[in-house]
Amino acid sequence: MPAICHIAFETSCQFCYSSRFSHYRYHIVNITILGPGAVGTLYAYKLHQAGHNVSVWGRTATDTVTISIDQSPEVALANRSRCALKQCDLLIVTLKAWQVEQALTPLLSELDSDTILLFLHNGLGTVDRLARLLEAHPVLLGTTTHGALKQSAINVKHTGLGQTLIGGWNDKGRQCKFVAEVMNHAFAPVKWHPEVEVALWTKLVINCAINPLTAIHQCQNGQLAASQFSQTIYSVIDEAVDCANVVGISLNREALHTTVYDVITATAQNYSSMHQDIYNKRQSEIDFISGYLVSIAEHHGIAIPTNLALYNQIKQIESSWSSHD
């Protein structure tokens, strides 16, 4: 039975963004995952298991892609199907932030304007860059604390059970609360956040504090609890709160200090995503993490020396690869 069926419908539905969704009562929702890597494969698998018609849009030129999670049986999903893209009700973007603009732009003209777009990646700023092209669509932003690791071309290890928060980026998106119910049915917990920007900014501040430092010092998250890092971490947070305030996002400085240190403790054994990217000489998401703050600070004439220094150090490491390798 399709996930949406648990919602009571009459002729139209209070959860529906448009009349298109009133047809879902007896239909499986068509979902495409753009960027079926670690996170994308996890969602693709869970949504497929819940009865949705799931396809992926990956980089390989094959018509199907086989996926599995942990020890679960493999499933084959359509890959790069233009037909599936045309019929897709929900497109979930699980690319790395720096991949979004290039991968999504050529696909937008293929989508129906009713197609809901959900961006599920670390960092901020991707949607701003595409704002004009996205305005016809209901757009959702999300953040997840699940852990996922690609172990082979087809298998993903679900390394940590987390939760997903989603919410609307534009007016049409804010009418799509039912997407949280659909996703929650497939992969709980997924919660609707009426002010998702606050959740995304909170995650951004956590990433600004933890990711560059662990990448520069090549250490696990837990090592940032040492006193030598506290002044830097506090400055990163304070500067980030100044940037948030200037764009109208109200964050609590003291609460964030506690949150960042809670995450450092809770993920003490983890290597952050930026640590892993830098260690493996892969492009990091720095432009959409510290770099997002840098662009806001430049635009509004705010000084954020600590975040700027961390941003420059990561950019310098990245640029050193091309000159030495």
Ligand code: NAP
């Ligand atoms: P990932 O494994 O690298 O997934 C990205 C996928 O997108 C890869 O399969 C990549 O293919 C594909 N891709 C790149 N360019 C593409 C294009 N032009 N067209 C189609 N597909 C393309 O990354 P991830 O770990 O899933 O992370 C995704 C986002 O979630 C990131 O922002 C990350 O910070 C965030 N996140 C991750 C976790 C986690 O535990 N992994 C947890 C929370 C949040 P190739 O491999 O061929 O490049």
Ligand code: PAF
């Ligand atoms: O990017 C990451 O690695 C994670 O978002 C976090 C929370 C910093 C934990 O490692």
